[in-house]
Amino acid sequence: KRLVSDNKGGAGEYPSAWIYLIVKLFDPNLIIESGVWKGHTSWLLRQASPGTEIHSFDISLGMLECKLEDVSYYEHDWMSNNVINNLAIDDRSLVFFDDHVNQCQRIKEAYDMGFKYALFDDNLPVIDNTYNDGRPACPTLQLIYSDHKYGDQIAYERKGQRFIYKYLEKDVHHAKKYIDNYYVIPDTYTCLTLVELAK
DSSP: OOSOSOOTTSOOHHHHHHHHHHHHHHOOSEEEEEOOTTSHHHHHHHHHOTTSEEEEEOSOOTTOOOOOTTSEEESSOTTSSSTGGGSOOOTTEEEEEOSOSOHHHHHHHHHHHTOSEEEESOOOOEETTEESSSSOOSSOHHHHTSSOOTTOEEEEEETTEEEEEEOOGGGTTTGGGGEEEEEEOTTOTTOOEEEEEOO
16 A cells, blocks of 8 residues: 555565564654655655654655655755754654764764664675675664674765775764664565663
């Protein structure tokens, strides 16, 4: 019944199943989505949690195919104005990041805004000093829990062009101190990850 028939570049079958299950079991009273793409995950979040208030952010809504009447959409970063400041965030609120932005930065932002739970897509591991995706959220959470050291150079390739990310301490934002528990969901190509933030 999905409304986006081809979600290439967004959440595929297995991540979608896990997102649905986690949100269904969690039963949040508020969902923030950062990274909308074609609108598939907004629809998926709504299917999993029919009565929940949902706010979806993306720096460009130009690819949006599925726009739901009962979801609020914003064409800017989730931290770029006062929308978040005016919401009632508590321990039953959930923020979902699928935006290819520094995941350590997102952890710090979610913690500062009062979220207890954050769900990440694209928490990619580094294998042989290479990210296995063409558009990683540098640094990913898996990188900060790896044996890599500051200064290491990590490669990835996008549209035939090779890029190098230099792992720097300033990019980490002390993220580990804001994390109580960290669960990488198995068998999801993009490494869906649930994070419980410290109080």
